[in-house]
Amino acid sequence: MPLPADPGRLSRRGLLRAAVAAAALGPVPLAAADGAAAAETADAYGALRLTWRDLILGTGYSPTAEPFASKLAALGATAAGLRSAMSPAAESLWPDLPYADPEPDTDAESYTYSGNLNNSFNRLRTLAEAYSQPGTGLTGNTALRGEILAGLDHLHDQAYHAGQARYGNWYSWQIGAPQALLDIDVLMYEHLGAARIADHCAAVDHFVPDSTVAVYGGTSTGANRVDLCRVLALRGAVGGTAAKLALARDALSPVFPYVTTGDGLYQDGSFVQHLYVPYAGSYGSVMLGGLSLLFALLKGTSWEVTDPGRQVVLDSVEKAYAPFLFNGLAMDLVSGRAISRGVQQSDPAAIRQDDHLRGHGIIACVALLGVSASPAEKSRWDRMVKGWIDRDYYRPVLAGPALGVAQLARLKAVDDTVPTGSAEPVGHRLFPAMDRAVHRRPAWAAAVSMASRRITYYENGNGENLRAWHSGSGMLYWWGGTFANGQYTDDFWPTVDPCRLPGTTASRKPLADGEGGTWGAARPDVRWVGGATDGTYAAVGQYLKGLSSTLLAKKSWFFLDDAVVCLGAGIHGRDGTGVESVVENRNLGASGTHAFTVDGTARSTALGWSATLTGARWAHLAGHAGYVFPGGATVRALREARTGAWSDINRSAVTDPVTRRYLTLWFDHGTDPTWADYAYVLMPGATVQQTSARAADTSWLTVLANANEQQGVRVPSLGLTAVNFWLAGTVGPLTASQPASVLVREDGATATVCVSAPLRTGDTVDVTWHRPVTAVPAKDPSVTVLSTGAGLTLRVTPGTLGAVHKATVSLG
Incomplete structure (x- = not known):
């Protein structure tokens, strides 16, 4: 197919547009040598393509300034490598990415081939971006342009065309490949010619027909629905089809309303995908990114998204995403199987995903x-973005290798124009719809990951995340504000002992890779998971049944000002194996020799050191935390170097081994324990002196109960009494008529009483x-006062969503 001639000069519209941009924004990226952006026609579809081009390439930055110059040069180098390796042949565009129809082969091979097709389009998109961006060394290169067009023709003729039968992963055909193809079409539009455009539109229409968004269900929900709408909108812009654009806009509406089951955003700030998986850090990020792009693309056009439900998305920034962003990282407990993604074998030069880089992507979406x-929302968000940029010392945001030029340009604009960033919030958030809790203090943050009949232990699928079996068994994550932010970033998941995740109680029973089934199928048949909070402190509990195990346990966490009190009881198992509750499993990096002190005595820093710490009252790990064992306890300790590869937990990842050192503390409950228990206090960031002093202060904490029926604590200095009632009963000054979580906090002449009913049956709960x-003087509508005087009795009508119900009382 002959190539259209290059334009001889900028159009009048292009000149005007460039002049306006220069006046408003200062330095802008140089146009590609062929003036691609300026050659767009002045119709509505051309305007959309120009807007999309700006969104994916970026505006308002100088390509000779950092961090852009290095980023553009790296893009050029990557593109040059891909260009030299491209070798069109039967059923492949790159030799390492065969996409032959694998019908006679296994499902796994079929998924691989479809993924290779997707990756082929993405590599071609990289070439198109290098051609279109300034400063890449390939900007406007006519030979490269011809190769890109030849690559498009090759992929169309051999694999992605109308009439082709789909195989393997649906995602590659309906989202991955068409998104990359349509981005290329926008970037190379003036060189495609009418025939190519018609062929590409026909291919997209074949694989992504209007019927894909006719029903909100199956693979067309949440983040996937937004991705499909992006395909439809770009198909409309490239093909000049108003109906596609209108369909894309209208098909977004089912994403907006809050849900009470399944995929989507919940009123409490939860985000779930694949029905059972907390996913704000991965699929949620995709959804937020897709919506931010589509809102911006359609803004000011006849297809603008005006559905009032879009406010739910705007509110989600502070309700659903910011709570899981801490100093630039996105917490792993809401990232599903994405936590297992090291560098992929299909693209060893790619950037490995980790919690910081996932966080940077969400921050760019917020920007x-x-x-x-609204102006008020934008002002708040810009200050949040500025704060995250300022505080991520472990992986600086503006040097983030996973961010593209366009994302960096938007973040740099915020960094340059917002004088002061907002601080991380202090307080506690419960997310009962996804069995998660997040606690924030001025110097640290912690979070707990649980599972129930509503939420999976863990998600695996496509050969990813094969050994995170126990990550929903009460895994307690924590991060320091100015320390220890690389705990889960630094090759944690392929090297940690998967049966000793911090905070969990687990059987040592061997489990198969992917045990329990794919896509969140593994869920325990329990309901009591949740808690109560006053917004500052919290009582959180999990009735635990082990994955493919007879293990039972009741686990409670009481989140306080400088500590988390952790209780376990009713620990019972008959697997014929040991059962352990893990106090800590701290990643010390490749060579860490952090001092470890027990009751004032320094212990060995040698690898392989292990000990049974009998009667230990406290322990301290330098640079990390203190641990207090009320009344003394027998705890096991181990220093070890563990070697693993990302391919051990993700079959698509590279196999190069990595080694990290760990300090592990755990309670050994023995083989087939009967109603065992434990108690410890985690003090993130505490010094040796603070840890020792807390252990010596026996009046600071009273454990009111630690049994199979109830678990509760009192902390007089905080005016706090909190009890998780697994069964009705009385603990200390509190009585509950039904299973419940109750937290009371006294403050002078008043107190706040907080109650939730984690069973979610809807039955009323009386609390005395x-x-x-x-x-x-104040109470929620769901709270009825039955009596005051010598004692207080409240009746709570809790509903079925696990919400917290509050009353403020005056003390006698």
Whole structure:
């Protein structure tokens, strides 16, 4: 097919557009040598393509300034390598990515081949971006342009065309490949010619027909629905089809409303994908990114998204995403199987994913969504973005290898124009719809990951995340504000002992890779998972049944000002194997020899050191945390170097081994324990002196109960009493008529009583506090006052969503 001639000069519209941009934004990226952007026609579809081009290439930056110059040079180098390796042949465009129809072969091979097709389009997109961006060394290269067009023709003729039968992973055909193809079409539009455009539109229409968004269900929900709408919208812009654009806009509407089951955003801030998987850090990020792009693309056009439900998306920035962003990282407990993605074998030069880089992607989404927000929202978000940029010392955001030029340009603009960033918030957030809790203090943050009949232990699928079996068994994550932010970033998942995840109680019973089934199928038949919070402190609990195990346990966490009190009881198993509760399993890096002190005595820093710490009252790991064992306990300790490869937990990852050192503390409950228990206090960032002093202060904490029926604590200095009632009963001054979580916090002459019913049956719960109360000046509508005086009795009508119900009372 002959190539259209290059334009001889910038169009009048292009000149005007460049002049306006220069005046408003200062330095802008140089146009490609062929003036691709300026050659767009002045119709509505051309305007959309120009907008999309700006969104994916970036505006308002100088290509000779950092961090852009290095990023553009790296893009050029990557593209040059891909270009030299491209070798069109039967059923492949790159020799290492065969996409032959594998019908006679296994499903696994079929998925591999379809993934290779997807990756082929993405490599071609990289070439198109290097051609279109300034400063790559390939900008406007006519030979490269011809190779890109030849590559498009090759992929169309051999694999991605109308009439081709789909095989392997649906995602590659309906989202991955068409998104890359349409991006290329926008970047190379003026060189495609009418025939190519028609062929590409026909191919997209074949694989992504209107019927893919006719029903909100199956693979067309949440983040996937947004991705499909992006394909439809770009198909409309490239093909000049108003109906496709209108369909894309309208098909977004089912994404907006809050849900009460399945995929989507929940009123409490939860985000779930694949029905059972907490996913704000991965699929949620994709959804937020897709919506921020589509809102910006369609803004000011006849297809603008005006559905009032879009406000739910805007509200989600602070309700659903920011709670899981800490100093630039996105917490792993809401990232599903993405935590297992090392560098992929299909592209060894690619950037490995980790919690910081996932966080940077979400931060960039927030910056872009601000374009479509109110001035007040944008102002708040910009300050949040600025704060995250300022605080991520472990992986600086603006040096983030996973961010593209366009994302960096938007973040750099915020960094340059916002004088002061907002601090990380202090407080506690419960997310009962996805069995998660996040606790934040001025110097650290912690979070706990649980599972129930509603939420999976862990997700595996496509050969990913094969050994995170126990990550929903009460895994307790924590991060320091200015320390220890690389704990899960630094090759944690392929090297940690998967049966000793911190905070968990687990059987040592051997489990198969992917045990329990794919896509979140593995869920325990339990309901009591949740807790109560006043917004500052919290009581959180999990009735644990082990994955493919007879293990039972009741686990509670009481989140306080400088500590987390951790209780376990009713620990019971008959697997014929040992059962352990893990206090800590700290990643010390490739060569860490952090001092470890027990009851004032320094212990060995040698690898292979292990000990049974009998009667230990406290321990301290330098640079990390203190650990207090109320009344003394027998705890096991181990220093070891562990070697693993990302391919051990993700079959698509590279196989190069990595080694990390760990310090592990755990309670050994023995083989087939009967109603065992444990108690410890985690103090993130505490010094040796603070840890020792806390252990010596026996009045600071009273464990009111630690049994199979109830677990509760009192901390007089905080005015806090909190009990998880697994069964009805009385603990200390509190009585509950039904299973419940109750937290009472006294503050002078008043107190706040917080109640939740984690069973979610809807049955009313009566809670009595045996303490003189004169009045109840404020309460939620779900709370009825049954009596005051010598004691307080409240009746809570809890509903079925695990919400917390509050009353403020006046003390006698």
